[in-house]
Amino acid sequence: MSRTLDMLLQNMSEKNATLLTHSINVAKLSMVIAKNMGMDEEFYYTAGLLHDVGKLLIPNALLDKSIPIGQEEQQILKNHSYWGAEMLKVMGFEEFYTTTLRHHDDMPDLPLSVQIVAIADKFEAMTSLWRQYRKAMTAKEAIGKLKDMGIFSPVIIQALENSQKEFVIKDNRALG
Ligand SMILES: [Fe+2]
Ligand SMILES: [Fe+2]
Numbered sequence: 525m526s527r528t529l530d531m532l533l534q535n536m537s538e539k540n541a542t543l544l545t546h547s548i549n550v551a552k553l554s555m556v557i558a559k560n561m562g563m564d565e566e567f568y569y570t571a572g573l574l575h576d577v578g579k580l581l582i583p584n585a586l587l588d589k590s591i592p593i594g595q596e597e598q599q600i601l602k603n604h605s606y607w608g609a610e611m612l613k614v615m616g617f618e619e620f621y622t623t624t625l626r627h628h629d630d631m632p633d634l635p636l637s638v639q640i641v642a643i644a645d646k647f648e649a650m651t652s653l654w655r656q657y658r659k660a661m662t663a664k665e666a667i668g669k670l671k672d673m674g675i676f677s678p679v680i681i682q683a684l685e686n687s688q689k690e691f692v693i694k695d696n697r698a699l700g
Contacts, residue, residue, distance in 0.1 A: 528615055529570070532577055540584050546648060547573050553644035556690045560683040561640075568640055571623040575641050578608025578624070602628070632675050639680050643670060647684060663688060 537544040554572035555565045579587060582604055586597055593601070609625035612618065623641045626634060634642065650666040661669065670681050 528617075529573075532574070532580075532615075535580055536577070539580055540587055543576060543579055543587065546652070547576055549648045549652065550575060550641065550644045552691060553648055553684070554641050556687040557640050557644060557680060557683045559690075560687040561680070563640075567619070568637075571620050571637070571641050572644055574608070574612060574617065574620050575624050575627045575645060576604060576608065577611060578604035578606065580611075581607050630673070630675055634675075636677065636680070639676050643676055643680055643684060646670060 533544070533547075536547060551569045551572035554568040558568035559565045582600060586593075586600060589597070605625050605628050609621045612620050612624055622635065623638050626638045627642045627645055629638065629642070647663075647666050647670065650661045650669060651663055652660060667681060667685055670676055670684075671678070
């Protein structure tokens, strides 16, 4: 792992433990989806690890805030995708620019690479307990919800479903 990547992870762990846990879970989930699809596992692990790196620029008071979140605060939170992508560009990680920039885009025809990270991200958020304001879903419920959204490729959702043996849902929590 490169020193820059190491440093970013160190920053994430020092800033906010939940951010690090979420990023590692999304990295693992992106990797198992990619593995199941015969794609580059290492690329997707790193893409998952870095997707929320822009949150380093958002105050913890806002990151950890439960709903309701005001409109202005929502806008600040939303910026993390753009800020993260720009940070990665400056640091020489251009290959992860698009997955980071677009991981919250809810629209059909997103590039496959973005969809893999976005599905891993949504699945992690739905099944984890760290979102205290909402009850965690089971893996089955989360996969059903991803299907219902109708914006993601069924092939990727299937890959997530197929790779369930490779991640553990413990007490409703993906990858413990
Ligand atoms: Fe995000
Ligand atoms: Fe995320």
